Amino acid sequence: MKTIASMGIHYLQGLNAANVPKELIEKGQNRVIEASLTLIRERAKLKGELLRALGSVVASSSLLGVPLGHNSSFLQGPAFAPPRIREAIWCGSTNSSTEGGHELNDPRVLTDVGDVPVQELRDCGVDDDRLMSIISESVKLVMDEPPLRPLVLGGDHSISFPVVRAVSEKLGGPVDVLHLDAHPDIYHCFEGNKYSHASSFARIMEGGFARRLLQVGIRSITKEGREQGKRFGVEQYEMRTFSKDRDFLENLQLGEGVKGVYISVDVDCLDPAFAPGVSHIEPGGLSFRDVLNIIQNLKGDVVAADVVEFNPQRDTVDGMTAMVAAKLDPLENFDCNDPRYNPLLRSAAAKTPSNHHCTPACKLRVSNFTSFMP
Numbered sequence: 001m002k003t004i005a006s007m008g009i010h011y012l013q014g015l016n017a018a019n020v021p022k023e024l025i026e027k028g029q030n031r032v033i034e035a036s037l038t039l040i041r042e043r044a045k046l047k048g049e050l051l052r053a054l055g056s057v058v059a060s061s062s063l064l065g066v067p068l069g070h071n072s073s074f075l076q077g078p079a080f081a082p083p084r085i086r087e088a089i090w091c092g093s094t095n096s097s098t099e100g101g102h103e104l105n106d107p108r109v110l111t112d113v114g115d116v117p118v119q120e121l122r123d124c125g126v127d128d129d130r131l132m133s134i135i136s137e138s139v140k141l142v143m144d145e146p147p148l149r150p151l152v153l154g155g156d157h158s159i160s161f162p163v164v165r166a167v168s169e170k171l172g173g174p175v176d177v178l179h180l181d182a183h184p185d186i187y188h189c190f191e192g193n194k195y196s197h198a199s200s201f202a203r204i205m206e207g208g209f210a211r212r213l214l215q216v217g218i219r220s221i222t223k224e225g226r227e228q229g230k231r232f233g234v235e236q237y238e239m240r241t242f243s244k245d246r247d248f249l250e251n252l253q254l255g256e257g258v259k260g261v262y263i264s265v266d267v268d269c270l271d272p273a274f275a276p277g278v279s280h281i282e283p284g285g286l287s288f289r290d291v292l293n294i295i296q297n298l299k300g301d302v303v304a305a306d307v308v309e310f311n312p313q314r315d316t317v318d319g320m321t322a323m324v325a326a327k328l329d330p331l332e333n334f335d336c337n338d339p340r341y342n343p344l345l346r347s348a349a350a351k352t353p354s355n356h357h358c359t360p361a362c363k364l365r366v367s368n369f370t371s372f373m374p
Protein backbone atom coordinates (compact mmCIF):
# COMPACT_ATOMS: atom_id res chain seq x y z
CA MET A 1 0.00 0.00 0.00
CA LYS A 2 1.31 3.42 -0.88
CA THR A 3 1.13 5.69 2.12
CA ILE A 4 1.76 9.42 2.20
CA ALA A 5 4.85 8.71 4.29
CA SER A 6 6.33 6.23 1.80
CA MET A 7 5.65 8.68 -1.04
CA GLY A 8 7.61 11.26 0.94
CA ILE A 9 10.54 8.91 1.24
CA HIS A 10 10.56 8.18 -2.47
CA TYR A 11 10.42 11.89 -3.18
CA LEU A 12 13.47 12.54 -0.99
CA GLN A 13 15.33 9.57 -2.42
CA GLY A 14 14.59 11.02 -5.85
CA LEU A 15 16.13 14.30 -4.78
CA ASN A 16 19.19 12.47 -3.55
CA ALA A 17 19.64 10.79 -6.90
CA ALA A 18 19.41 14.22 -8.52
CA ASN A 19 22.68 15.23 -6.82
CA VAL A 20 21.28 17.13 -3.91
CA PRO A 21 24.13 17.09 -1.35
CA LYS A 22 23.60 14.39 1.23
CA GLU A 23 24.54 16.74 4.08
CA LEU A 24 21.78 19.13 3.08
CA ILE A 25 19.16 16.43 3.60
CA GLU A 26 20.82 15.14 6.77
CA LYS A 27 21.04 18.58 8.34
CA GLY A 28 17.40 19.24 7.61
CA GLN A 29 16.40 15.87 9.04
CA ASN A 30 18.39 16.57 12.18
CA ARG A 31 16.57 19.86 12.67
CA VAL A 32 13.21 18.15 12.30
CA ILE A 33 14.27 15.43 14.77
CA GLU A 34 15.46 18.04 17.28
CA ALA A 35 12.23 19.99 16.94
CA SER A 36 10.20 16.80 17.48
CA LEU A 37 12.09 15.92 20.63
CA THR A 38 11.90 19.49 21.94
CA LEU A 39 8.11 19.52 22.18
CA ILE A 40 8.09 16.20 24.07
CA ARG A 41 10.96 17.31 26.32
CA GLU A 42 9.34 20.63 27.22
CA ARG A 43 5.89 19.17 27.87
CA ALA A 44 7.41 16.46 30.10
CA LYS A 45 9.49 19.05 31.91
CA LEU A 46 6.55 21.35 32.60
CA LYS A 47 4.42 18.51 33.94
CA GLY A 48 7.25 17.00 35.96
CA GLU A 49 7.97 20.40 37.55
CA LEU A 50 4.31 20.87 38.44
CA LEU A 51 4.02 17.43 40.05
CA ARG A 52 7.26 17.84 42.00
CA ALA A 53 6.03 21.22 43.23
CA LEU A 54 2.75 19.67 44.34
CA GLY A 55 4.74 16.94 46.10
CA SER A 56 3.87 13.48 47.49
CA VAL A 57 3.40 11.75 44.13
CA VAL A 58 5.74 8.82 43.55
CA ALA A 59 4.41 7.66 40.21
CA SER A 60 2.12 9.24 37.65
CA SER A 61 1.22 7.90 34.22
CA SER A 62 2.23 10.07 31.31
CA LEU A 63 0.83 9.28 27.89
CA LEU A 64 3.25 9.15 24.97
CA GLY A 65 1.71 8.25 21.62
CA VAL A 66 3.71 6.38 18.99
CA PRO A 67 1.50 6.32 15.88
CA LEU A 68 3.58 3.79 13.95
CA GLY A 69 1.95 1.10 11.82
CA HIS A 70 4.39 0.24 9.04
CA ASN A 71 6.15 -2.59 10.90
CA SER A 72 2.94 -4.59 10.99
CA SER A 73 3.00 -7.72 8.82
CA PHE A 74 -0.71 -7.31 8.04
CA LEU A 75 -2.75 -4.11 8.47
CA GLN A 76 -1.38 -0.66 9.28
CA GLY A 77 -4.37 0.73 11.19
CA PRO A 78 -2.58 0.84 14.59
CA ALA A 79 -0.87 4.03 13.31
CA PHE A 80 -4.22 5.75 13.87
CA ALA A 81 -4.75 4.51 17.43
CA PRO A 82 -3.34 7.13 19.84
CA PRO A 83 -5.87 9.92 19.15
CA ARG A 84 -8.72 7.39 19.34
CA ILE A 85 -7.51 6.11 22.72
CA ARG A 86 -7.19 9.67 24.07
CA GLU A 87 -10.68 10.44 22.82
CA ALA A 88 -11.97 7.45 24.80
CA ILE A 89 -9.95 8.40 27.87
CA TRP A 90 -11.54 11.86 27.99
CA CYS A 91 -15.01 10.99 26.80
CA GLY A 92 -17.90 12.16 28.92
CA SER A 93 -20.06 9.11 28.26
CA THR A 94 -19.36 8.05 31.83
CA ASN A 95 -17.01 9.78 34.25
CA SER A 96 -13.34 9.97 35.08
CA SER A 97 -13.37 8.02 38.34
CA THR A 98 -11.47 4.77 38.16
CA GLU A 99 -12.34 1.37 39.54
CA GLY A 100 -9.77 2.08 42.23
CA GLY A 101 -11.57 5.32 43.12
CA HIS A 102 -9.09 7.78 41.68
CA GLU A 103 -9.63 10.77 39.43
CA LEU A 104 -8.14 10.69 35.97
CA ASN A 105 -8.84 14.34 35.64
CA ASP A 106 -5.95 15.11 37.97
CA PRO A 107 -2.43 15.60 36.61
CA ARG A 108 -1.08 13.76 39.63
CA VAL A 109 -2.76 10.68 38.18
CA LEU A 110 -2.44 11.17 34.42
CA THR A 111 -0.60 13.59 32.16
CA ASP A 112 0.14 13.63 28.45
CA VAL A 113 3.31 14.60 26.59
CA GLY A 114 1.87 14.05 23.11
CA ASP A 115 2.95 11.90 20.18
CA VAL A 116 6.26 11.08 18.57
CA PRO A 117 5.55 12.56 15.10
CA VAL A 118 6.22 9.28 13.31
CA GLN A 119 4.59 10.11 9.99
CA GLU A 120 6.21 13.55 9.83
CA LEU A 121 9.64 12.02 10.47
CA ARG A 122 9.14 9.34 7.84
CA ASP A 123 7.97 12.01 5.44
CA CYS A 124 11.40 13.59 5.86
CA GLY A 125 13.09 10.31 4.94
CA VAL A 126 14.09 9.29 8.46
CA ASP A 127 14.79 5.53 8.36
CA ASP A 128 13.79 2.92 10.91
CA ASP A 129 17.16 2.70 12.69
CA ARG A 130 16.87 6.39 13.51
CA LEU A 131 13.14 6.27 14.12
CA MET A 132 13.65 3.56 16.73
CA SER A 133 16.32 5.72 18.41
CA ILE A 134 13.96 8.71 18.42
CA ILE A 135 11.27 6.59 20.11
CA SER A 136 13.81 5.44 22.74
CA GLU A 137 14.97 9.02 23.25
CA SER A 138 11.38 10.23 23.70
CA VAL A 139 10.76 7.62 26.41
CA LYS A 140 13.92 8.72 28.20
CA LEU A 141 12.77 12.35 28.09
CA VAL A 142 9.63 11.35 30.02
CA MET A 143 11.68 9.31 32.51
CA ASP A 144 13.95 12.32 33.04
CA GLU A 145 11.02 13.97 34.80
CA PRO A 146 9.97 11.97 37.86
CA PRO A 147 7.30 11.19 38.95
CA LEU A 148 6.26 10.80 35.30
CA ARG A 149 6.25 7.20 34.12
CA PRO A 150 5.72 6.53 30.41
CA LEU A 151 2.48 4.93 29.32
CA VAL A 152 3.10 4.42 25.63
CA LEU A 153 0.19 4.19 23.21
CA GLY A 154 0.96 2.27 20.01
CA GLY A 155 1.21 1.77 17.27
CA ASP A 156 1.97 -1.76 16.23
CA HIS A 157 3.93 -4.02 18.57
CA SER A 158 7.32 -3.14 17.01
CA ILE A 159 7.45 -0.10 19.30
CA SER A 160 7.91 -2.20 22.45
CA PHE A 161 11.54 -2.86 21.49
CA PRO A 162 12.73 0.78 21.50
CA VAL A 163 10.54 1.51 24.53
CA VAL A 164 11.82 -1.36 26.71
CA ARG A 165 15.37 -0.64 25.55
CA ALA A 166 15.00 2.97 26.74
CA VAL A 167 13.50 1.93 30.08
CA SER A 168 16.30 -0.55 30.75
CA GLU A 169 19.06 1.82 29.64
CA LYS A 170 17.63 4.65 31.68
CA LEU A 171 17.28 2.54 34.85
CA GLY A 172 20.66 0.88 34.32
CA GLY A 173 19.65 -2.77 34.14
CA PRO A 174 17.04 -5.25 32.98
CA VAL A 175 13.38 -5.24 34.03
CA ASP A 176 10.85 -8.05 34.31
CA VAL A 177 8.39 -7.92 31.42
CA LEU A 178 4.77 -9.03 31.58
CA HIS A 179 3.64 -9.42 27.96
CA LEU A 180 -0.06 -10.03 27.25
CA ASP A 181 -0.62 -11.17 23.66
CA ALA A 182 -2.15 -13.85 21.44
CA HIS A 183 1.31 -14.07 19.79
CA PRO A 184 4.83 -14.39 21.21
CA ASP A 185 6.29 -11.86 18.67
CA ILE A 186 9.68 -13.50 19.01
CA TYR A 187 10.62 -14.50 15.44
CA HIS A 188 14.29 -13.87 14.83
CA CYS A 189 13.19 -11.85 11.80
CA PHE A 190 9.75 -11.68 10.17
CA GLU A 191 9.40 -11.37 6.39
CA GLY A 192 12.86 -9.83 6.20
CA ASN A 193 12.12 -7.10 8.77
CA LYS A 194 14.15 -7.21 11.98
CA TYR A 195 11.93 -4.43 13.36
CA SER A 196 8.73 -6.35 12.57
CA HIS A 197 5.97 -6.30 15.17
CA ALA A 198 6.37 -10.09 15.19
CA SER A 199 10.06 -9.83 16.25
CA SER A 200 10.12 -7.16 18.96
CA PHE A 201 10.62 -9.58 21.85
CA ALA A 202 13.55 -11.25 20.09
CA ARG A 203 15.24 -7.83 19.98
CA ILE A 204 14.38 -7.19 23.64
CA MET A 205 15.81 -10.53 24.79
CA GLU A 206 18.96 -10.26 22.64
CA GLY A 207 19.59 -6.81 24.05
CA GLY A 208 19.45 -8.13 27.62
CA PHE A 209 16.74 -5.58 28.47
CA ALA A 210 14.53 -8.14 30.25
CA ARG A 211 15.45 -10.63 32.96
CA ARG A 212 12.15 -12.50 33.00
CA LEU A 213 9.71 -12.39 30.12
CA LEU A 214 6.26 -13.77 30.91
CA GLN A 215 3.99 -14.16 27.88
CA VAL A 216 0.32 -14.56 28.73
CA GLY A 217 -2.66 -15.16 26.41
CA ILE A 218 -0.65 -17.06 23.79
CA ARG A 219 -2.72 -19.04 21.28
CA SER A 220 -1.08 -18.42 17.90
CA ILE A 221 2.42 -19.78 18.18
CA THR A 222 4.59 -21.54 15.62
CA LYS A 223 7.45 -23.99 16.06
CA GLU A 224 9.89 -21.10 15.78
CA GLY A 225 7.95 -19.20 18.45
CA ARG A 226 8.38 -22.09 20.88
CA GLU A 227 12.05 -22.64 19.97
CA GLN A 228 12.90 -18.97 20.35
CA GLY A 229 10.97 -18.99 23.64
CA LYS A 230 13.17 -21.84 24.93
CA ARG A 231 16.31 -20.21 23.63
CA PHE A 232 15.65 -17.02 25.58
CA GLY A 233 14.16 -18.73 28.67
CA VAL A 234 10.75 -17.14 28.11
CA GLU A 235 7.87 -18.23 30.37
CA GLN A 236 5.07 -18.84 27.87
CA TYR A 237 1.56 -19.26 29.32
CA GLU A 238 -0.79 -20.53 26.66
CA MET A 239 -4.55 -20.04 26.62
CA ARG A 240 -5.12 -23.80 26.38
CA THR A 241 -3.90 -24.09 29.98
CA PHE A 242 -5.23 -20.76 31.28
CA SER A 243 -7.78 -22.29 33.66
CA LYS A 244 -4.92 -24.16 35.33
CA ASP A 245 -2.56 -21.14 35.33
CA ARG A 246 -5.15 -18.56 36.34
CA ASP A 247 -4.45 -18.61 40.04
CA PHE A 248 -0.73 -18.07 39.52
CA LEU A 249 -1.21 -15.37 36.87
CA GLU A 250 -3.72 -13.46 38.96
CA ASN A 251 -1.23 -13.23 41.84
CA LEU A 252 2.04 -12.30 40.19
CA GLN A 253 4.93 -10.81 42.05
CA LEU A 254 7.61 -9.46 39.72
CA GLY A 255 10.59 -7.16 39.54
CA GLU A 256 12.42 -8.09 42.72
CA GLY A 257 16.17 -7.85 42.29
CA VAL A 258 15.83 -5.97 39.00
CA LYS A 259 14.95 -2.38 38.08
CA GLY A 260 11.20 -2.88 38.03
CA VAL A 261 8.35 -4.25 35.96
CA TYR A 262 7.29 -3.38 32.43
CA ILE A 263 3.84 -4.33 31.12
CA SER A 264 3.17 -4.67 27.40
CA VAL A 265 -0.46 -5.18 26.43
CA ASP A 266 -1.18 -6.25 22.86
CA VAL A 267 -4.93 -5.67 22.63
CA ASP A 268 -5.27 -8.96 20.71
CA CYS A 269 -4.53 -10.81 23.97
CA LEU A 270 -8.25 -10.29 24.52
CA ASP A 271 -10.82 -12.50 22.90
CA PRO A 272 -12.15 -10.73 19.77
CA ALA A 273 -15.57 -10.77 21.43
CA PHE A 274 -14.20 -8.18 23.87
CA ALA A 275 -11.89 -6.34 21.50
CA PRO A 276 -12.78 -6.69 17.81
CA GLY A 277 -10.65 -3.71 16.76
CA VAL A 278 -7.38 -5.53 16.18
CA SER A 279 -5.54 -6.58 13.03
CA HIS A 280 -5.04 -10.22 14.01
CA ILE A 281 -8.31 -11.86 15.07
CA GLU A 282 -7.51 -14.90 17.23
CA PRO A 283 -10.46 -16.57 18.98
CA GLY A 284 -10.11 -18.16 22.39
CA GLY A 285 -8.56 -15.23 24.24
CA LEU A 286 -8.71 -13.55 27.63
CA SER A 287 -11.74 -11.68 28.87
CA PHE A 288 -11.42 -8.02 29.79
CA ARG A 289 -11.84 -8.92 33.44
CA ASP A 290 -9.14 -11.64 33.20
CA VAL A 291 -6.68 -8.98 32.02
CA LEU A 292 -7.72 -6.53 34.74
CA ASN A 293 -7.37 -9.23 37.39
CA ILE A 294 -3.84 -10.01 36.24
CA ILE A 295 -2.81 -6.35 36.20
CA GLN A 296 -4.65 -5.12 39.27
CA ASN A 297 -3.33 -7.95 41.47
CA LEU A 298 0.26 -7.74 40.26
CA LYS A 299 2.77 -6.85 42.95
CA GLY A 300 5.86 -4.99 41.80
CA ASP A 301 7.10 -1.56 40.83
CA VAL A 302 5.65 -0.90 37.37
CA VAL A 303 8.06 1.56 35.77
CA ALA A 304 6.45 1.87 32.34
CA ALA A 305 3.92 0.19 30.07
CA ASP A 306 2.48 0.09 26.59
CA VAL A 307 -0.86 -0.64 24.95
CA VAL A 308 -0.37 -1.66 21.32
CA GLU A 309 -2.06 -3.15 18.24
CA PHE A 310 -5.42 -1.42 18.66
CA ASN A 311 -6.63 -0.94 15.08
CA PRO A 312 -9.38 1.72 14.85
CA GLN A 313 -10.04 0.74 11.23
CA ARG A 314 -11.37 -2.57 12.49
CA ASP A 315 -13.27 -1.27 15.48
CA THR A 316 -17.04 -1.18 15.89
CA VAL A 317 -18.65 2.13 14.86
CA ASP A 318 -19.12 3.09 18.50
CA GLY A 319 -15.44 2.58 19.29
CA MET A 320 -15.76 -0.39 21.62
CA THR A 321 -12.11 -1.40 21.37
CA ALA A 322 -10.93 2.20 21.80
CA MET A 323 -12.67 2.16 25.17
CA VAL A 324 -11.13 -1.21 26.00
CA ALA A 325 -7.67 0.17 25.19
CA ALA A 326 -8.35 3.28 27.28
CA LYS A 327 -9.51 1.22 30.25
CA LEU A 328 -6.73 -1.31 29.93
CA ASP A 329 -4.16 1.31 30.67
CA PRO A 330 -1.85 -0.83 32.82
CA LEU A 331 -0.46 2.04 34.82
CA GLU A 332 -3.93 3.33 35.50
CA ASN A 333 -5.05 -0.04 36.69
CA PHE A 334 -1.91 -0.77 38.57
CA ASP A 335 -1.68 1.59 41.48
CA CYS A 336 2.00 2.45 41.84
CA ASN A 337 1.12 4.80 44.66
CA ASP A 338 -0.67 2.11 46.61
CA PRO A 339 1.52 1.05 49.52
CA ARG A 340 0.10 -2.46 49.35
CA TYR A 341 1.71 -2.96 45.95
CA ASN A 342 4.66 -0.66 45.89
CA PRO A 343 7.30 -1.53 48.47
CA LEU A 344 8.81 1.92 48.01
CA LEU A 345 5.76 3.43 49.56
CA ARG A 346 4.34 2.89 52.97
CA SER A 347 2.42 6.08 53.64
CA ALA A 348 1.35 7.99 50.55
CA ALA A 349 -2.17 8.68 49.44
CA ALA A 350 -3.09 6.40 46.57
CA LYS A 351 -3.78 7.76 43.14
CA THR A 352 -4.90 5.95 40.00
CA PRO A 353 -7.22 6.04 36.92
CA SER A 354 -9.38 4.24 34.29
CA ASN A 355 -11.98 5.52 31.71
CA HIS A 356 -14.59 6.03 29.07
CA HIS A 357 -16.48 6.01 25.90
CA CYS A 358 -16.97 8.38 23.06
CA THR A 359 -19.48 9.33 20.44
CA PRO A 360 -18.30 11.22 17.35
CA ALA A 361 -19.69 14.36 19.00
CA CYS A 362 -17.47 13.93 22.04
CA LYS A 363 -15.75 17.10 23.19
CA LEU A 364 -11.99 17.35 22.91
CA ARG A 365 -10.74 17.54 26.45
CA VAL A 366 -7.42 17.55 28.20
CA SER A 367 -6.52 16.96 31.82
CA ASN A 368 -7.49 19.51 34.38
CA PHE A 369 -3.98 20.94 34.32
CA THR A 370 -4.73 24.64 34.73
CA SER A 371 -6.65 24.17 37.94
CA PHE A 372 -3.42 22.95 39.53
CA MET A 373 -1.45 25.97 38.49
CA PRO A 374 -0.68 28.62 41.12
Ligand SMILES: NC(=[NH2+])NCCC[C@H](N)C(=O)O
Pocket residue numbers: 073156157158183184185197198220222266268280309
Ligand atom coordinates in the same frame (compact mmCIF):
# COMPACT_ATOMS: atom_id res chain seq x y z
N1 LIG B 1 2.16 -8.06 17.25
C1 LIG B 1 1.35 -8.84 16.59
N2 LIG B 1 0.05 -8.64 16.56
N3 LIG B 1 1.87 -9.86 15.96
C2 LIG B 1 1.16 -10.73 15.13
C3 LIG B 1 2.11 -11.54 14.33
C4 LIG B 1 1.39 -12.40 13.40
C5 LIG B 1 2.28 -13.27 12.63
N4 LIG B 1 1.59 -13.65 11.44
C6 LIG B 1 2.67 -14.52 13.43
O1 LIG B 1 2.64 -15.60 12.88
O2 LIG B 1 3.05 -14.49 14.57
Ligand SMILES: [Mn+2]
Pocket residue numbers: 181182183266268269280309
Ligand atom coordinates in the same frame (compact mmCIF):
# COMPACT_ATOMS: atom_id res chain seq x y z
MN1 LIG C 1 -0.73 -10.09 19.00
Ligand SMILES: [Mn+2]
Pocket residue numbers: 157181183185197266309
Ligand atom coordinates in the same frame (compact mmCIF):
# COMPACT_ATOMS: atom_id res chain seq x y z
MN1 LIG D 1 1.97 -8.52 19.68
